[in-house]
Amino acid sequence: MSPTIESLARTTMRQPKLVEVSQRGRAAQMVEQTAYCVSLDNKTALLLDLLERENKQGALAKVLVFTRTRRGSERLSHILKARNHSVNRIHADRSQPQREAALRAFRDGQTRVLVATDIAARGLDVDAVSHVINYDVPHVPEDYVHRVGRTGRAGKQGKAITIVTPIDELSMKAIERLIGQPVKRIVPEGFGGLQVSAPSAGKSFVPFGRAYKGTVRSFRPQRGR
Numbered sequence: 001m002s003p004t005i006e007s008l009a010r011t012t013m014r015q016p017k018l019v020e021v022s023q024r025g026r027a028a029q030m031v032e033q034t035a036y037c038v039s040l041d042n043k044t045a046l047l048l049d050l051l052e053r054e055n056k057q058g059a060l061a062k063v064l065v066f067t068r069t070r071r072g073s074e075r076l077s078h079i080l081k082a083r084n085h086s087v088n089r090i091h092a093d094r095s096q097p098q099r100e101a102a103l104r105a106f107r108d109g110q111t112r113v114l115v116a117t118d119i120a121a122r123g124l125d126v127d128a129v130s131h132v133i134n135y136d137v138p139h140v141p142e143d144y145v146h147r148v149g150r151t152g153r154a155g156k157q158g159k160a161i162t163i164v165t166p167i168d169e170l171s172m173k174a175i176e177r178l179i180g181q182p183v184k185r186i187v188p189e190g191f192g193g194l195q196v197s198a199p200s201a202g203k204s205f206v207p208f209g210r211a212y213k214g215t216v217r218s219f220r221p222q223r224g225r
Helices: 003-012 040-056 070-082 096-108 141-148 166-179
Strands: 031-037 062-066 087-090 113-116 129-134 158-164 184-186
Touching: 040 070, 040 158, 070 087, 070 113, 087 096, 096 113, 129 141, 141 158, 141 166, 158 166
Parallel strands: 031 158, 031 184, 062 113, 062 129, 087 113, 129 158
Antiparallel strands: none
16 A cells, blocks of 8 residues: 555544554565676576576476566567567556456466566466566665565465666665665676675575576577577
């Protein structure tokens, strides 16, 4: 509930009571939060590395990928499709029937990856979303809480991965102040990331629970497919 709506409710209702499932501005306790520090040029390469390694091992779960802009959502979904990922997108430039079709395919498991702007951060209810990946760090800290809240639902463990470039650090610090805890920083080898001073910072790279050494990879369409 936005502060404006809450203020309106309190001025028009008699002795209103507010019931909260969890504390405001806090991510769900069942969500493991991690930030991967990379260079700006390697964001897409890292995302592909994460997704494709899981796909090769047959363990690719439902993944919700958030971007800041509609153009970014379109660009990223086309790149993922060219790499043979089952992907669709939701953003404000898509019609309501298109959004509903994309969401239905994601719910039914026909689409494994859904790329979305913050239009899908609030109120999106999809079972078994095991991973939320913030391809872009949100400008508004509250949007981070809503994004990662799409996983770790109904008592199930979820993972929230945020791809952080040097220019995103101020936004990440604002997010950490809001949620009241540091987000663990990990610097994957070979992706040009910078070690950030943080209480929980680490140097190992463990995508989706598996250790490996990352390398910079091309994200051009695969040939012969």
